[in-house]
Amino acid sequence: MTADTTTTSPEDDAQSYGSAQAATNHQALLAWVREVQQLTQPAQVVWVDGSEAENTRLSDELVAAGTFVRLNPELFPNSFAAFSDPKDVARVEEQTFICSKNEREAGFTNNWMDPDEMKVKLNGLFSGAMRGRTMYVIPFVMGHLDAEDPKFGVEITDSAYVVTSMRIMATIGTAVLDRMTQLDAGFVPALHSLGAPLSDGEADVPWPCNDEKWIVHFPEERSIWSYGSGYGGNALLGKKCYALRIASVMARDEGWLAEHMLILKLTSPQEKTYYLSAAFPSACGKTNLALLDPTIEGWKVETLGDDITWMRFGKEGELRAVNPEAGLFGVAPGTGWHTNPNAMRAIAKGNSVFTNVALTDDGGVWWEGMTEEVPAHLIDWQGRDWTPDMDHPAAHPNARFCTPIDQIDMLAEEFNRPDGVELSAILFGGRRKTTVPLVTQSRNWANGIFMGSTLSSETTAAAAGEVGRVRRDPMAMLPFIGYDAGDYLRHWLTLSAGADQARLPKIFLVNWFRRTAAGGFAWPGFGDNSRVLKWVIERLEGTADAVETPIGFVPTGDGIDLTGLDMTPAEVEAAVHVDAVEWAQELEGIEQWYAGFGASLPDELKGQLEELKERFSNA
Numbered sequence: 001m002t003a004d005t006t007t008t009s010p011e012d013d014a015q016s017y018g019s020a021q022a023a024t025n026h027q028a029l030l031a032w033v034r035e036v037q038q039l040t041q042p043a044q045v046v047w048v049d050g051s052e053a054e055n056t057r058l059s060d061e062l063v064a065a066g067t068f069v070r071l072n073p074e075l076f077p078n079s080f081a082a083f084s085d086p087k088d089v090a091r092v093e094e095q096t097f098i099c100s101k102n103e104r105e106a107g108f109t110n111n112w113m114d115p116d117e118m119k120v121k122l123n124g125l126f127s128g129a130m131r132g133r134t135m136y137v138i139p140f141v142m143g144h145l146d147a148e149d150p151k152f153g154v155e156i157t158d159s160a161y162v163v164t165s166m167r168i169m170a171t172i173g174t175a176v177l178d179r180m181t182q183l184d185a186g187f188v189p190a191l192h193s194l195g196a197p198l199s200d201g202e203a204d205v206p207w208p209c210n211d212e213k214w215i216v217h218f219p220e221e222r223s224i225w226s227y228g229s230g231y232g233g234n235a236l237l238g239k240k241c242y243a244l245r246i247a248s249v250m251a252r253d254e255g256w257l258a259e260h261m262l263i264l265k266l267t268s269p270q271e272k273t274y275y276l277s278a279a280f281p282s283a284c285g286k287t288n289l290a291l292l293d294p295t296i297e298g299w300k301v302e303t304l305g306d307d308i309t310w311m312r313f314g315k316e317g318e319l320r321a322v323n324p325e326a327g328l329f330g331v332a333p334g335t336g337w338h339t340n341p342n343a344m345r346a347i348a349k350g351n352s353v354f355t356n357v358a359l360t361d362d363g364g365v366w367w368e369g370m371t372e373e374v375p376a377h378l379i380d381w382q383g384r385d386w387t388p389d390m391d392h393p394a395a396h397p398n399a400r401f402c403t404p405i406d407q408i409d410m411l412a413e414e415f416n417r418p419d420g421v422e423l424s425a426i427l428f429g430g431r432r433k434t435t436v437p438l439v440t441q442s443r444n445w446a447n448g449i450f451m452g453s454t455l456s457s458e459t460t461a462a463a464a465g466e467v468g469r470v471r472r473d474p475m476a477m478l479p480f481i482g483y484d485a486g487d488y489l490r491h492w493l494t495l496s497a498g499a500d501q502a503r504l505p506k507i508f509l510v511n512w513f514r515r516t517a518a519g520g521f522a523w524p525g526f527g528d529n530s531r532v533l534k535w536v537i538e539r540l541e542g543t544a545d546a547v548e549t550p551i552g553f554v555p556t557g558d559g560i561d562l563t564g565l566d567m568t569p570a571e572v573e574a575a576v577h578v579d580a581v582e583w584a585q586e587l588e589g590i591e592q593w594y595a596g597f598g599a600s601l602p603d604e605l606k607g608q609l610e611e612l613k614e615r616f617s618n619a
């Protein structure tokens with residue numbers, strides 16, 4: 001590690017910063033890179049070009065370092081497994097901050113600290129943080145490089161694992177840098193360090209990180225600083241930090257929406273096509289619905305996105321949606337040949353990074369739910385021998401696969417359209433054992449926004465902390481709204497006021513996770529969710545009956561197509577039942593949630609709650 005880390009004079013701007021050349025004269029970028037280099041003191045700087053050769057070299061280095069295990073190429077070509085530090089397995093919401101100039105702008109759902117104070121803290125932490133490591137500069141774009149106003153970012157990171165993962169999740173490298181330079185475009189500076197500097201001769205560990213973690217956003221500056229974690233949304237900064245938290249602020253200011261949604265294309269037996277988006281909280285079924293294999297005859301599903309959707313109203317007042325990502329970072333457990341064969345086929349093509357899964361004896365990967373038969377022996381995600389009699393899972397519940405989206409056979413060709421697709425319906429959904437019916441159609445758009453604003457779900461392993469606690473998660477965006485939550489809901493309401501009201505998507509609430517009295521799932525879920533999508537489409541077309549309830553319209557017992565399914569209309573009725581006792585409690589929960597907004601709650605939503613209460617008292 002003898003590379004020259006001294007800064008260069010201005011005339012050297014387009015010169016080497018270590019082992020690689022900076023092939024740009026984008027002055028703002030060069031200045032920022034130099035500043036970060038001075039602060040973090042890496043052994044060398046590498047400008048990431050995004051090439052295959054570079055990826056091979058990085059993967060080889062990660063194997064040599066013990067971070068990657070190369071999988072059997074006959075099972076998973078060009079694929080690797082990584083195992084994180086057991087204290088670095090999920091997003092850390094407690095340590096995620098929105099540092100707007102004033103606290104009110106961050107709102108009651110976010111952690112806030114004064115930006116100047118936070119900068120002092122971060123400058124201290126980042127000072128020398130990359131010593132002994134390579135600093136990678138990753139130019140990236142979220143969404144299309146050819147979009148009217150491409151959304152550029154540059155992630156600086158000292159993690160090669162992050163580089164290989166960002167290469168799957170976003171468009172990165174030379175083409176992006178060239179376009180950015182040509183346009184002299186602005187970019188979101190996204191600084192990431194593992195917070196694990198190496199002193200001379202110090203041996204590295206397979207998963208360096210720091211017990212102290214900070215995931216920080218400066219919305220006015222549109223910048224991101226992430227310290228101490230190498231995992232997922234904490235470290236792949238194009239994803240949640242940029243494409244949701246910072247983008248939601250851009251969207252507020254520029255008149256669009258950045259949402260935690262999948263996008264799918266549905267073709268009916270009559271060959272009519274529909275585009276739907278759906279917002280479910282983390283680990284609540286977006287990837288699975290996006291890759292759905294319909295169990296009903298004649299219906300076809302294609303995928304456009306599985307986690308993040310950017311939406312804007314088009315020239316004709318229609319709501320258009322694009323997926324800004326290029327890869328899947330999907331929950332592995334529960335993804336299997338029976339539940340999600342499309343994801344399995346995409347994964348089997350290789351070119352994937354798996355994190356915190358288990359290893360099979362033949363050099364493949366396994367996780368709970370992948371196959372019905374459980375292998376007799378595995379190496380679990382913590383490197384221990386594992387057999388089926390053990391009482392802990394072999395894969396971590398938040399184990400993930402990271403796979404290029406174009407490996408999905410059912411990827412819709414519209415994925416490549418910079419102007420996206422027109423949405424016909426939006427689903428909001430959560431994970432609720434009780435109370436919330438399988439599917440409910442909202443009374444109208446504003447009522448649908450009310451449904452989204454009061455969405456609730458049991459917490460999952462996707463974030464550190466307690467699992468299974470019911471919490472409100474507005475539009476599945478609770479951890480991702482980059483500004484005041486009341487202002488965010490107001491933005492939804494005001495933005496749509498100018499749209500073509502007749503073309504507004506219809507909004508539905510779904511819950512695949514309701515339980516029966518016996519404790520089992522009230523609905524089979526997965527591919528059978530196509531039956532619910534069919535009802536949704538029939539409601540759009542005005543051909544399906546519904547029962548009006550105080551919360552909205554639910555299917556009649558025989559309104560859901562049960563062909564080929566071992567289920568009765570009475571069981572459907574139970575799955576969509578609106579229980580007055582459960583809802584009395586739910587209304588209290590909603591009231592408490594709304595009280596937290598204080599003055600920032602839009603009046604229209606307050607009105608929606610009053611009307612809902614009235615409908616229940618009249619029922």
Ligand code: GTP
Pocket residue numbers: 280281282283284285286287288289306307329330331333334335339462512513521524525526529
């Ligand atoms: P993030 O990537 O964290 O944003 O999650 P996601 O919303 O994409 O969740 P995903 O589709 O990966 O599903 C998470 C878990 O929910 C998996 O363990 C699935 O097996 C389970 N799941 C998904 N869909 C269904 C369903 O229809 N029914 C049931 N019972 N479980 C489901």
Ligand code: SPV
Pocket residue numbers: 090091231232233234239240281282283307329462463
């Ligand atoms: C989520 O938690 O919603 C994810 C995974 O999609 S992460 O990228 O870690 O945010």
Ligand code: MN
Pocket residue numbers: 260281282283307
């Ligand atoms: Mn997500």
